[in-house]
Amino acid sequence: MPKRFNWQLGRDxxxxxxxxxxxxxxxxxxxxxxxxxxxxxxxxxxxxxTSGKGQEHIFWxxxxxxxxxxxxxxxxxxxxxxxxxxxxRDGKLTSLTIFExxxxxxxxxxxxxxxxxxxxxxxxxxxxxxxxxxxxxxxDTHPMWMFYLARICNHCDHPACVAACPRKAVYxxxxxxxxxxxQERCRGYQECVKACPYKKVFYNIINRASEKCIGCYxxxxxxxxxxxxxxxxxxxRMHGFLTTDGxxxxxxxxxxxxxxxxxxxxLYSQHGTGPNVYYIPPVHVPDGFLEQLFGPGVEASKQLYxxxxxxxxxxxxxxxxxxxxxxxxxxxxxxEEAVGWDVDGQEVARVPFVEPIHxxxxxxxxxxxxxxxxx
Amino acid sequence: xxESNQPYVIFTFVAGxxxxxxxxxxxxxxxxxxxxxxxxxxxxGAPASGAPSVTGGTLSAGAPxxxxxxxxxxxxxxxxxxxxxxxxxxxMADDPFDPRWDAAVSVMIPVQAQNVTEPMLSNVTIREVELxxxxxxxxxxxxxxxxxxxxxDRVESAQFSDGVALQFPLVEDAPFMMxxxxxPVRILHWKAVWQHDVDHGFADVQDLYPNMWYDLxxxxxxxxxxxxxxxxxxxxxxxWFIAQQAGNPMANLxxxxxxxxxxxxxxGSLTTLPxxxxxxxxxxxxxxxxxxxxxxxxxxxxxxxxLAPGRTTSVALAVWNGSDQNVxxxxxxxxxxxxxxxP
Numbered sequence: 001m002p003k004r005f006n007w008q009l010g011r012d013x014x015x016x017x018x019x020x021x022x023x024x025x026x027x028x029x030x031x032x033x034x035x036x037x038x039x040x041x042x043x044x045x046x047x048x049x050t051s052g053k054g055q056e057h058i059f060w061x062x063x064x065x066x067x068x069x070x071x072x073x074x075x076x077x078x079x080x081x082x083x084x085x086x087x088x089r090d091g092k093l094t095s096l097t098i099f100e101x102x103x104x105x106x107x108x109x110x111x112x113x114x115x116x117x118x119x120x121x122x123x124x125x126x127x128x129x130x131x132x133x134x135x136x137x138x139x140d141t142h143p144m145w146m147f148y149l150a151r152i153c154n155h156c157d158h159p160a161c162v163a164a165c166p167r168k169a170v171y172x173x174x175x176x177x178x179x180x181x182x183q184e185r186c187r188g189y190q191e192c193v194k195a196c197p198y199k200k201v202f203y204n205i206i207n208r209a210s211e212k213c214i215g216c217y218x219x220x221x222x223x224x225x226x227x228x229x230x231x232x233x234x235x236x237r238m239h240g241f242l243t244t245d246g247x248x249x250x251x252x253x254x255x256x257x258x259x260x261x262x263x264x265x266x267l268y269s270q271h272g273t274g275p276n277v278y279y280i281p282p283v284h285v286p287d288g289f290l291e292q293l294f295g296p297g298v299e300a301s302k303q304l305y306x307x308x309x310x311x312x313x314x315x316x317x318x319x320x321x322x323x324x325x326x327x328x329x330x331x332x333x334x335x336e337e338a339v340g341w342d343v344d345g346q347e348v349a350r351v352p353f354v355e356p357i358h359x360x361x362x363x364x365x366x367x368x369x370x371x372x373x374x375x
Numbered sequence: 376x377x378e379s380n381q382p383y384v385i386f387t388f389v390a391g392x393x394x395x396x397x398x399x400x401x402x403x404x405x406x407x408x409x410x411x412x413x414x415x416x417x418x419x420g421a422p423a424s425g426a427p428s429v430t431g432g433t434l435s436a437g438a439p440x441x442x443x444x445x446x447x448x449x450x451x452x453x454x455x456x457x458x459x460x461x462x463x464x465x466x467m468a469d470d471p472f473d474p475r476w477d478a479a480v481s482v483m484i485p486v487q488a489q490n491v492t493e494p495m496l497s498n499v500t501i502r503e504v505e506l507x508x509x510x511x512x513x514x515x516x517x518x519x520x521x522x523x524x525x526x527x528d529r530v531e532s533a534q535f536s537d538g539v540a541l542q543f544p545l546v547e548d549a550p551f552m553m554x555x556x557x558x559p560v561r562i563l564h565w566k567a568v569w570q571h572d573v574d575h576g577f578a579d580v581q582d583l584y585p586n587m588w589y590d591l592x593x594x595x596x597x598x599x600x601x602x603x604x605x606x607x608x609x610x611x612x613x614x615w616f617i618a619q620q621a622g623n624p625m626a627n628l629x630x631x632x633x634x635x636x637x638x639x640x641x642x643g644s645l646t647t648l649p650x651x652x653x654x655x656x657x658x659x660x661x662x663x664x665x666x667x668x669x670x671x672x673x674x675x676x677x678x679x680x681x682l683a684p685g686r687t688t689s690v691a692l693a694v695w696n697g698s699d700q701n702v703x704x705x706x707x708x709x710x711x712x713x714x715x716x717x718p
Contacts, residue, residue: 047591052615053580053603056589057532107494112533112700115583166494166704167643183621187645189703190533191494203532205580206603207618208625 001104004158008269008295010092014099015272016163022177024241026155026215027254028229029264031280031321033305034236037063037125037148041228041237045152048227049214054206057118060213061228063150067289069124072117075199076268080292082109086270088296097272098160098197108160112194118202147282150236152228153200153213154267155179157274161212164195176241177276178215186210197271223327223343235322240329242276253317253331253340254278261314263304265294280305316353323349456713457482459508461684465516466509471658471665476518479507486694486707491552492642496705500696504539504709510672510716515682517541517563517668519692526659527697528567530578535697537567539657539666542691544711545638545677551691551711553639561678562637562645563668565655567697569633577628579603604628633657634668636678642704652676685718 002018005011045061062071070076079098087095098108128144136143159179161170169185170192172178181192181201186209192201193210201212216226224230225239240254248255257278258264264278281290283302290298308315316338320331326342328349333339340349363370458480466473485503488496504521519539527537542551545559554560572578580587581600588600594612595601607616619626624635624647634655639645652674657666672679681688689711695701 050615051589051591051593052612052617053589053592053601053607055615056580056587105493114533115531118532164494166492167645183618184623186618186623186625187703188625190535191703193532204618205530205532205578205583206626206628207616207623208530209618209623211617 001099006097006158006272006274008157008266008274009097009272010090013097013158013272014104015158016099020174021157021244022172022174023244024175025157025177025244025276026220027240027242027258027276027278028152028226029238029254029257029278029280029321030150031236031264031318032147032149032282033280034234035063035148035150036234037065037150038233039063040231040233041150044227044231045213050211052204052206054204055202055211057121058202058204058211059121060200060202061150061152062121063148065125065127065146066149066285066293067129067146068127069122069149071121071123072113072199073120073123074117075113076197078111078113079109079197079271082111083271086292086295091296093270093272095270097270098195099158099163099272107164107191108195110160110164110194110197112190113199141284145282145285147285149267149279150228151198151200151267152226152277153179153215154198154273154275154277155213155215156276158272160195160197160271160273161192161201164191165189166191170201173217176215176217176220177244178217178220179212180214180217181210181212183207183209183211197268197273198275220327224325225327229322230325232322238321238328240327251330251332253320253328256331257314257317261304262297263301263314265297265301267293269295312353316351319351319353320349323351454484454710454712455482456715457506457508457690459510459515459682459714459716461717462509462511465511465514465669466518466667468516468654468667468669469656471518471520471656471667472660476507476509479509479518482506482712484692484709484712486692486709489552489693489704489706489708492704494704496701496707498699499707500699500701501694501707504692504694506690506692506712508714510682510684512684513673514669514671515716516670518665519668519694520663520665521694522662523659523664523696523698524662525698526567526664528571529583530568531583533700535700535702536569536695537659537664537697537701538565538693538695539664540564540693541668542639542693543678543681544689545681551689552708553642553644555641557640559638559640561681562639563634563653563655563670564637565634565657565666565668567657567659567664569630569635570655570657572630573633577604577630652679682714682716684716687713687715690714 001014001016003012004015006013041061042063050058050060064070084095101109128146130144155178159172162172167185169182171180188208190203193203201210204211229237229239243249243252243255248259250256250260264280266275266278279294281294281298281301283305287298313333316333317331319338320328320340326348328340329343330341336353338351342348466475483503484506486501488499501521504519506519508517523537541563543561545561549558549560579602592601594609595606597606613620632651632654634651634653636648636651636653637645653668653670655668657664672683691711692709693706695706
């Protein structure tokens with residue numbers, strides 16, 4: 001098998017195919033600290049893309065509660081059980097990826113969810129790590145924790161679904177790295193379902209073919225962010241492109257947050273697929289759990305996040321989350337504002353660091369009314 | 376390499392050679408002590424008394440079939456030839472268990488796990504299939520039968536279908552596993568889920584989960600649970616049946632035959648042809664599948680020319696045990712079996 005460099009693992013890795021990287025790589029940043037699991041993203045995606053017969057169980061986007069939640073049930077735990085614990089040394093993965101575990105030429109290590117695993121999309125929702133004891137009260141930090149993990153297809157650098165398909169019916173687009181299932185060629189073997197560590201390929205029992213998140217590619221081709229990103233009311237998401245044809249650009253908000261500052265980290269990168277949804281880890285969750293999910297950069301990321309108040313450029317980049325339905329390819333801090341430009345070079349976002357205060361008097365002369373919400 | 380290491384290297388080389396020779400001698404000795412294996416047709420599909428039967432086919436390409444032959448019989452030279460006799464009347468096309476099949480020569484064909492290309496089949500659950508064939512000058516008919524504890528004919532995530540396929544070489548030396556580039560093979564492929572569709576109507580969500588539906592199917596007609604054939608006739612509902620819209624032959628919601636005709640030129644290249652001239656019918660009874668394929672002889676296409684009376688060719692089989700997660704390349708297969716279509 002060819003060897004490819006996996007930058008997230010800091011080393012070369014066996015992979016089924018070789019080839020140049022896409023011209024640019026679609027990527028997302030999700031700030032887990034801001035997600036409230038309102039599921040608006042889930043509904044937006046499902047309403048648009050997967051509301052057909054046979055797609056009842058298909059959630060290209062879902063939001064689950066960690067540590068206990070997961071859809072399909074145990075999607076991550078079942079693979080972790082089959083894998084040796086991830087080992088990192090100086091930022092380099094020394095344990096084996098799913099492409100290496102079973103030896104060269106073998107399909108990626110994986111598991112196939114059973115139908116019952118798709119029956120409970122909200123299993124574990126809002127569950128915390130333990131029960132409050134009688135008489136317990138809030139001191140300064142909660143002894144229990146949970147957080148919401150929003151998940152979509154990772155449009156991986158080295159997709160397991162692509163590697164596993166015996167018909168080459170799954171492919172990665174050269175123009176933007178979006179991974180798609182060819183709906184004409186797929187014969188529903190479900191090898192991709194088994195291989196994907198994130199279980200973001202689903203089998204449609206009516207179409208009898210496998211389907212996955214299409215990265216809202218018709219919107220991306222128009223320079224617009226995905227539905228799940230645009231509809232996020234908490235503005236936890238940023239959608240854009242990572243630079244693949246050279247060094248990361250400091251004025252590309254995704255390059256800057258992910259590669260330059262390393263604030264956002266890939267999910268389960270130890271599996272080796274090179275996932276491209278990057279998470280800002282929840283600062284209140286213990287490192288041990290987070291490092292299993294996000295790798296060895298967790299503590300440094302938390303420090304960055306806690307220091308955002310004195311880190312103007314990084315904070316400015318975060319202010320641009322949800323600031324436009326256009327994909328931002330460039331950003332800049334101008335005085336007390338963060339400014340973003342789209343793929344056409346048009347300014348599409350200008351966000352102040354401090355929102356202006358508008359004072360509305362108790363009595364409104366224009367409408368001859370008193371306001372009761374201006375105290 | 377330094378000179379001081381040379382004696383050591385020579386010693387290692389000589390010792391290695393001696394070890395290799397010893398292992399080879401031992402292997403030959405062990406092989407010569409193994410008894411001959413006898414394969415006897417089994418199960419309800421065993422040929423009726425008096426019906427001719429041939430056992431054989433070897434699983435080691437190029438090796439003589441001696442280890443599979445009946446004891447005390449002369450060793451056959453390779454797999455037995457399936458002679459497709461001419462019959463006055465063919466068995467019923469819609470009854471795979473029609474007793475008239477007993478008159479046809481039965482060939483027991485050993486199958487093995489596909490372990491040439493990934494993904495491979497790791498567990499052998501089917502060891503042989505029984506193949507018979509007849510023609511009446513107009514139509515050539517095949518019947519394949521094999522043991523299956525239970526039928527697997529439901530469509531669901533992580534569940535797979537029983538199935539069987541007949542493969543014919545469109546050029547003389549096409550590889551027995553899916554052909555190769557420039558060496559195409561033609562395939563008749565039957566699946567139990569397709570048979571279920573034909574027999575009972577397209578398997579809808581409600582066949583698995585009677586009370587499951589989504590709140591918002593776009594542009595539906597009628598009422599819950601919105602049957603797939605009927606409630607989604609509004610063309611605006613079509614985009615949510617994307618594989619069907621793309622012309623994917625798997626997404627045939629109105630299937631009339633449980634068989635597809637396909638062509639392949641190597642692994643992963645299976646392509647369903649737009650039209651299937653073959654008709655097929657599969658039935659499961661008492662722990663055994665029997666599947667018939669009927670195809671007109673006078674079509675004039677490559678396959679019917681290949682199978683015209685008087686011609687000789689080959690057939691290879693693939694068979695899937697859906698209950699054991701057989702799907703795609705995770706299948707059992709045979710080698711080429713010589714076929715002689717008698718005039």
